[in-house]
Structure formats: C-alpha cells, structure tokens
Amino acid sequence: MARTQPVSPPAAYSLQWGDLHKHLTGPGTDISRLDDIVSAGADHLDFLAVFCYPFKWYRKGRERGIREETVGNRPEFANWWAQIQSTAQQWLSPDEFVTFPAYEWHGNRRRWGDHHVVYRTEGYPLDDEWELPALCENMAPRDALVIPHHTGYLPGERGKDWDTFDPELSPVTEVYSSHGSSEGAATPVPMDENADMGPRTSGGTFRDALDRGIRVGAVASNDGPGLPGTWNNGIVGLWATELTRDGIWDAIRERRTYGVTGDRIELWWELDGTPMGGLLEASDSVTARISVDCPQPLDRVELVHNGRVARTYTHPAPDPSGANGLHRVLVEFGWGPTSEYGDFDSTECSWSGTVNVTNGDLRRVWPRFVGLGQTHELTDDGCHFDLVTARGEPADRILPESAPKSHRQALIVEYVGTIDTDLVVSLDDHDDSTVSHEAAVEDTHLFPFLEESWDRLATEFDLGRDDIDNEDIVYHNARKVRINRAFHQSACGAGVVFDDLPVADGWNYYYVRASQDDGQYAWSSPIWIDN
Template structure:
C-alpha cells in the first residue's frame, strides 16, 4: 500500500524485531507490484505500489523471511486467504519460536503445499558462507498438480523448473495415489431468497481403498470433521452466502467449504459420497479426467414452487442459479503433485535464493530465502 498510508516503511525495519514479513493475506499479494495475485479485495485501501513491496527488503540487503497469513479479524485461519508454515522440531511454543527467529518459515496462498528447500543442506532462512559452488535442492508435495517452481536469485528469476507436461501421458492403472478437492456451497440468490443465508451439510465420504489424508479447506465457523477411519470420514459443514465480517471493506464473499483428500485406491474403483442421505458414486477413472458439479435439484425445485408456485422458463436458470451445489474436483495422481530437484549453482557474490511454487490451480507457495555469503563482502568491509 501507499507509503505513509499503511504501506511498509523498509527504512525503519528491524530484523531482530521482525525476522519475517507477511507477503500474502486477505488483502492479496505484496511480494511484488507486477505479480498475478493482485490486491483488490479491500478497495478502500487503493492499489498496491512497488515502493513498499517485499522486493524492496531484498534490495536493501535485509536478512528477512516471508510468510502468508489471513489477517482475519473474525475467523482465524481462513483457507482462501493464506497460511503460514513454520519448520519446527515439534509443536511446543519454544520450538516454534526458535523457527520464527531463524526464519524457517514460508507461506501458502490457499492449500498447504509442503516445501522442503535447502542450499548445501541449510534450510530456508539460513545464512551460510560458500566457496563458489553450492547444491540447491527442493522437494515439493502439492495439494494438486504442480505447474512450475521458480528459483529466484535476489529478485530475479534464475531458473524455472516446469513440472507440467512430465506426468500427463503416464498411464494410471492398478492401485494409485491421488488427491482431489471436494467443495460445498453456492446456492440461492439472497436478493430473491433472503432467508437462504446459510446451509448445513451433513455428509459421508467412503473410498474403495485407503483414505491417507484430509486437509480442511475451511473459511468460516461451523465446520466439523466428525469421524475419520482408514477408508471413510463423516463431516458437517456450514456454508454462507456472504462474508463472515459483513463489513463494506471486507473481502469478497466466501461461499464454499470443503476438504482436500489424499486416497490410495484402484484406478478403476469408485468414490462414494453421501450428502443429506442421498448417495452418489464417482469413478476414479472419470475423476482423473475432469471435475464435476452436482446440483441439489430436488431442493431447488421445491424451493421455487413453494415461493412462486408452478413456473416455466425456456432455460433452467431460475433453478440452476439458485441451487445448492457440490463440486468433486479433478483427481491428480501422485506423479503430478510430487517434485524433487537438485542442481549445482555458482555463487560469485553475496546473494539470496528463494522459491516461488505454482500449482495448476493457481495456488502458490513462497519460501524464505537462503542467504549466501562468499566471504568477499566481509573482506571489503575490513578494508573500508
């Protein structure tokens, strides 16, 4: 944001007080002024400006990490507005604080992309001295297909590791691992149906195999994973037709709740979903090709008739646009969301390396830099 009007003043930054900075939140992305994730949710704040973005900190030589966090004033940890990861030895306050002060942190824009990034074995946030060559390594476990990983030296793209195109033609057969997202929400236009502010969904997911993991993609209160077994889970979700804050300067409407599931099952098996007592089956083979949306037609037809009587229309708009829906996202095989990379880099001057990770669904992750010192800078300081 504008200097002097909530924008960051990097001239007064203190690394000890603030070892890392938030570069993504409900406001959008402030890493750079020309990136694709804009700052358009809080229109009263005005547009972002390049004078205060995170890149200025790198240019000034600060040893600073980066995170994402929702900046949420009513609901903590909103899925769609960014989350912070700390690489800590355990979940004690002491271990997490130790990770904070040593900048072993990174941020994600939405889903919890797992990132391990190091240079010569030193994790993100580290400051190391190198003799001219170093080994850069990373391992990514995405929540959907990884598109590319951008390796940045200081603020400039050094190399792009493209993952798209490496897995799509591989045949998926037998028992495979895959991930998919399940979303619930949408629903009636509250200008027409003012009482349809929220809706409770009760459901059961069962797989013909193993349910390996469940990530909660939650944006409001009222969500619960009621039980989880080796092959199933029950849940209760509450979806809303408007933002939780209700403020004029609040973020755009949040309308969906759901999960990202990791499953191990036969490629020719089925996913069984029960929603409000009605059973649906989805072939894994079909899910690997495309997503699908299901509308609760019986409910919206009854809602329309109870409100307006029997009506006709040459299109299905009065029903489709006001129907509650759920979406079964495309299933991505393990080959698509796992990526490892190792390379030798030449380090001729002091610099920092960091990663920007993009998935095909536009979810992003940003790592704190590893700061490399050649020893030359220290010698020059002594001479001065």
C-alpha cells in the first residue's frame, strides 16, 4: 500500500558522493602514484578518504611458502602515514573536492572485526593499539571516526563483534563494498567476492546491529586498491550543508548517509518529517516520504521495519510510447581481444571520443568506471571521454576484491530528445555509432567492430580471411559499443509515500532499500523510534 507524490530533499542539503575506504598504500598499490590516484578520484567524486593501508605481505614455510599478512606496526608505516597526511592536505579544496586522512586499523582485527579510522584533520597518529576497546579510548578525545566494514563475516574471524561499539565514534557502518553486502545474512545482494574470508553469516551484519538496538547508519565504499569510487564496489552518498570537511563530517555524524552498489541512485527519505539518521519520540503510527531518482529504471522501493520488509512500492514498467522529453541511456565500451583465444600483442583497448546528441540537448552524465585510466568531461559539444578496457585477469591482481571486471567501461547520459534526435558515439579511431532516438527508446543496439578484428588477426597472426574456418574468433575478439535502450526520466524515479506504518512497543528502526531493474541497489541510514 503506497501512493506516489512528489517528495523533495530540503533545500539546505546537497548530495555529495565519495569513497571513505580505498587502499592507497600496502599490497596492490604504488605509493609513488598517490597524486595520480587521488587525482583520478577527484575527477568523479566530491570527497575521498586519502587512505593508508598499513600492511605488507610475505611468505613463510617451505619453498614459495604460504602468504601471510603483517599484524601490528612496521617501521616504514610512519613514512606512509606522513605521505598520506601530506597528500590529503595538498588535495583539500573546499567547495570542489574534500579529503580526509584515514587508515585501516592494524590491531586485533580477527577478534573484533575490521575497522578504519578517518580523521577530520591532519596531525593525529597512526594508532596501532592492539585491542579495539583501547583504540576507541584513544580516539574518543580526537576528531575521529572508527567505521566497521565487511561486518557480515563470522564474528571472531574478522566479522564485527557488536558488543564493543561506541555510537559517537562509529555513527555509520559499511553496508556494502567490494566484498559484497553486509546488510543481513539472507538479504538480496550477496557477499561472495572474497571466498577466503567468507561466507557471510549471522552475528555481525547491519541488521544484527540494528536488532540489538544499536544506532548506526549506512555507508558503502570500495575497500581495496585501484580507482577510488570504482563502480559496483560501493560508494557513499550523503546530504551535506556544504562541500567542506565540516559539512561532510557533520553529515556522517548525523547519519544523513546511504550506500550504493555503484550507480548513483539519489535517495532521500524522512519519517514524520525526521530525516534519515534521525530519532523520533513515541508514536502510534508514522508516515514515510521517500524520493528516489535512479540513473536507470527503478524497480522497487522497500521499507524495512525491525528486520522485515513492511511495505513495498513496485515501479510501473517503462513505457516507450512517450518518445519526447528527458531520457537516460547507458552507453558501454569494451569486450575486445582476449588471451583465452591467442597471444595477442595486447588485450588492452583505448577509447577516445565523444557521446553526443544531434537535434537534442545533453544534460548530464554518470560514470560507470572500473580501474584507473578513465576520464570524462561534459562540455557544450558533448561528453568527451578517454577510457581503457582489458579482458582477462589483470596482471596486478592481488586481492580477490581488487579485480573488478574492466573489460568494459560505461557512461549513462541524460538528454532531451525528440523524433528528430540522434545519439552519436564518435571515436577517434573508428566510424561513428549512431542510433536514432526513436529507435533507442524501443531497443538496445550493438556495434561490433568486425573489420578491425579481421585486421588484427591479419596483422598479429598472419591470418587472411580464407585461413579462418570458424569466424567466431572474429566476433569474439572484436571491440564493441553497446547503446542500450533509452528510458524516459519517469521510468527512473518516484516520490513514494507509505502511510500508517506500524510502530511496535519499545525500540523501532526503519530503513529504505531501493533497487534498479538491473540489480543496482541503495541502502539508507535508518530512522529510529523510541516507543
């Protein structure tokens, strides 16, 4: 039972996107590239924790040995921390890009679960206190956050022990990352990306904390090396009064936060006028007002109350008949040659060009970037991009969660189109890929670069067309551009109202879970009622 009506976030807040957990030191990283990696984050994020992962790997035992990760401090970590703090300060640019110095706690993670520390300012230590209660005691007088992450693993084996929790230091927890979802032990999005630490189980999840009466909000972040804000590895959205350290910090402390898997789903919600993260006094029934705006079609909005889905709104199926107006389309680049078929000179592909519309108006762009080397800029003459894709296992893969699929990159573009509009993908090294708006609202269109693939087989393997019996190898190793179906803005969002929500005796929590048709998710911070 839901009704739809416009719901707008308060004008006092603006939505900011960031990553609070991206390894910039330690395994899989190159500390000499700190500036390059932070710069890559600044290209598409509003804020970033400049993050020290103070760990090293080594081998022990017989020849080749077994890999082990350090525990506690090492002499070089002090230098890492100094560089992290210097970089955070250097890149801080209020109203443009906000940074914080941060590090992964390198104490007794097995016993207490994994946590990372974010400082509001530079000048605080890389605290290597071994036990979590002692760490929290040290952090209490500092401007610090202690954020639990991948909490859904087994408590006592790197899952979160919620017996030790300070709501002042830990106003939020990481509900999703490259590991997967810690929402609950049997909730929709899995947590299977790190089979070494898994599987997910009960005891340490987000819902376990809420069921115990713990007041903790939700964020998502990447966890692991590579591009900050890597798509589908988790990023955090928050509603801040300003894009400054104080503005971001206050939003986290007040739990005006939520996490998304990758796509930047705009989510705001309130309960009887109290915003996400807030606390209401006693009430017999309440009304939830939710605003959801997705880059791609909205599937459903669920309201979870005390561990159960209390209400569900299912968005109507997209109607392609409304051809005019504001539309959103996913444009993908990638695929290409793979070493599975042969010893290609390189399986890396570069893409430079623009996405544009003729007889229309390009409004905004959402990136779906995986891995370093991606840039985009929206100008008056289109969205200019430089992208890199590669198939196969990356040579620098180290952690299970550090190898996102980089065989494709994507941009979601929003444009105003009519029956006279064309979508045009122009590449510096290939003919244009063009789809009329009228066709785009009906179907997906794929452009395989077959002639280029034939030429590659001839150049690299001395194979002419008569030499190839099975032409699968041409298509299977071809670069491709996919212009997905365009959807009207109305398919992508809604204002949803749930009236007369039940309130149980005692402590109640409510949070919103929103999802797109393609499986992208958002989880809000809860609102609580003390009844």
